[in-house]
Amino acid sequence: MNGARWLVQALVAEGVDTLFGYPGGAIMPFYDALHGSDLRHVLVRHEQGAAFAANGYARASGRVGVCVATSGPGASNLVTGIADAMLDSVPMVVITGQVPTALMGTDAFQELDVFGMTMPIVKHSFLPRKVEDLPRMVAEAFRIARSGRPGPVLIDLPKDVQFGDASQLPAHVPLDIDDVPAPIDASLHAALALISQAQRPLMYGGGGIALGDSVAAFRTFVDATQIPTVLTLKGLGALPSGHALNLGMLGMHGSRAANLAVQEADLLIVVGARFDDRATGKLAEFAPNARVVHMDLDACEIGKLRHADVGVRGDIRTTLTALTLPCAAHLHGRNGIARRAWRATCQQRAREHAARYDAPGESVYAPSLLKRLSELAPNAVVACDVGQHQMWVAQHWRMKEPRQHLTSGALGAMGFGLPAAIGAQMQDPSAQVVCVSGDGSFLMNVQELATLRRYGLPVKIVLLDNQALGMVRQWQELFFERRYSEIDLSDNPDFVAVAAAFGVQALHVDRADGVEAALQQLLAAPGPALLHVAIDQAANVWPLVPPNHNNAQMLDPEADARAALATPTAEDPRHAIPA
Incomplete structure (x- = not known):
């Protein structure tokens, strides 16, 4: 029994069943110990793929993801995936x-x-220096990764510690995670007082809802209080997409109904969100008329970017449960007429500004394709890369649960989608997993097609190809006077042939009238499959809040064009970018 073999047994005791990794010299004793063990090791084709796969495994399951690499370049190749986990609060244990x-x-x-x-x-x-350090450090690593606001923990494992005599070490015993603090009564009373006074209250939900296992409590609160709701990118699915009170995503590419509601609300009830710059736009002009009740487990987030009139620190589920009945009683009494009018205004805007899918022309309209795919695969887990396609998924995919949506939020890491989909599929072989990628992002970890093929994972890939770095091109068009710099991907490979070379079934669609059959064929394919979708390079993501503008100052030429056709003499200054 050496240190490496003891570590393998400890991972099993911690409930780990799957590792993602790539071997090398300094980690070789651990890989020797894996031989014949009960752990399932997934051999990726690049260490970044290992980190993103463990990341996707953790996001989809809520359990700790584990990845392994050797020293030097193996370890450094994990860094982007570790950073992504830290910024999006994903529980991981990284062994190097x-x-x-x-x-x-x-x-x-x-x-x-x-x-x-x-x-x-x-x-x-x-960094254990002797084999006797392992029991304490491994137990602490998993406890810390799981406790409070989750995140990644590193164990840097010297080779001699792996070889060290561990025959005297005790069997591993996992530690309990830290107790989640309950909110103090005074903060609950203060929150209730503000909520009861509000005439235009708005729920603002973020990724902390899923992290805090608070989805059911959040939905109960919204249904009981009938407060209109906006969600962040990480909060999507906390309220189902079709819910009558769900106004959609707020922020830079949020819906018009959501952004206008935020700017007009007199109270924001912020649940597990952190006032990210992509959500708030120009922070000084964000929700200018609103007081703030901020609920979060992490005390560091409360008041960090926006003053909280009431901060409620503690377990979100406990907080929402404690406030549901008293808030519902107050909201249906005093100021009830004003709140009903506010709710009706928000819902009317959501109907008026709902996305349209009747794009003219013969080319594929990406939002329509993604909406239809989410209807055909309503329970699928969707893993996105980063770019225009990521925003189209956020806007148009019909989210039912937050853990259905795997996306690199705070870091915005291209190359995330395919390995994250692999991790999601490994954590639940029976799940339907879809990766939505762009031609720029896909080539960053295209080698993981080999991992898909080796393990026969039935991940379905939708590759939206506009032969450009689409989001960068859109910004250069709008804000850099169309000086297109290094965004041309017109020399992309034949992606269908690339997939075939990896042994992955692939098909192509480039016309709107072929989308339905292509999607049906993709989803029916046994094993992994890729659908290559050619889209218009000039297609942009709308709406868009320009930099240094508030969320009411949205650009949306498509909506403006439709409005002009309906009322050709009307001028609407709301969409102009002010000087």
């Missing part, structure tokens, strides 16, 4: 090999200070 302790600091082969390099992007790091 390290040179023997006697060689540390000597610039040995493949030596890298991964402990120091990752310090800003992990909740905690461990």
Whole structure:
């Protein structure tokens, strides 16, 4: 029994069943210990794929994702996936090999200070110097990753510690996670007082709802109080897309109904959200008439970017449950007429500004394709890459649950989608998993098609190809006087042939009238499959809040054009960018 074999048994005791990794010299004793163990190891084709796959596994399941790499370049290739987990609060344990302790600091082969390099992007790091350190450090790593606001923890494992005699070590015993603090009564009373006074209250839900296992409590609160609701990118699915009170996503590419409601509300009830700049636009002009009740587990987020008139720190589920009945009683009494009028205004705007899918022409309209795919696969987990397609998914996919939507939110990491889909599929082989990618993002981790094929994972890939870095091109068009710089991807490979070379079934569609049959064929395909979709390079994501503008100052030429056709003499200054 050496340190590596003890670690394998400890991972099993922690409930780990799947690892994502890539072997190498400094981690080789651990890989030797994996041989014949009960752990399922998924061999990815790049360490970044391992980190993103563990990330997707954790996001889809709520459990700790685990990835493994060797020292030096193996460890450094994990960094982007670790940073993504930190910024989006994803529980992960990252195990890296390290040179023997006697060689540390000597610039040995493949030596890298991964402990120091990752310090800003992990909740905690461990560097065992002797085998006797392992029981405490491994137990603490999993406890910290799971506790409070989740996040990644690093174990940098020297090679001699892996080889060390562990015959005297006790069997591993997992630690309980930290108790989640309950909100104090005074903050609940203060929140109730503000909510009862509001005439135009608005729920503002974020990713903390799912992280805090509070989806049911959030939905109960919304239904009981009948307060209109907006959601962040990470909060999508906390309220189903078709819910009568769901105004959609707020922010830079949010819906007009959501953004106008935020700007006119007199109270924001912020639940597990952090006032991210992509959600708020120009912060100084965000919700200018609103007081704020901010509910969050992480005390650091309350009042960090926007003053909270009432901060309710503690377990979100407990907070919402405690407030549901008294808030419902108050909201249906005093100021009830004003609140009903406010709700009717919000819902009317949601109907008036609902997305339209009747785009003219013969080419494929991406929003329509994605909406239809979500209808054909209503229970699918969708993993997105980053770019225009990511925003189209956020706007048009019919989300039912937040863990159905895997997206790199705060970091915005291209290359996330395919390996995250692999992780989601491995955590639940029976799940229907769809990866939506763009031609720029897809090539960043295209090698993971080999992983799909090796393990026979039935992930379905929708590749939207506009032969450009679409989001960068859109910004260059709008804000850089159409000086298109390094966004041309017209020399893309034949993606159908690329998929076929990996042994993955692939098909192509480039006309709107072929979309339905292509989607049906994709979803019916056994095993992994890719649908290559050619779309118009000039297609943009609308609405768009320009930089340094408030959320009411949305650009939406498509909606403006429809309004002009309906009332050709009317001028609507709302969509102009002010000087």
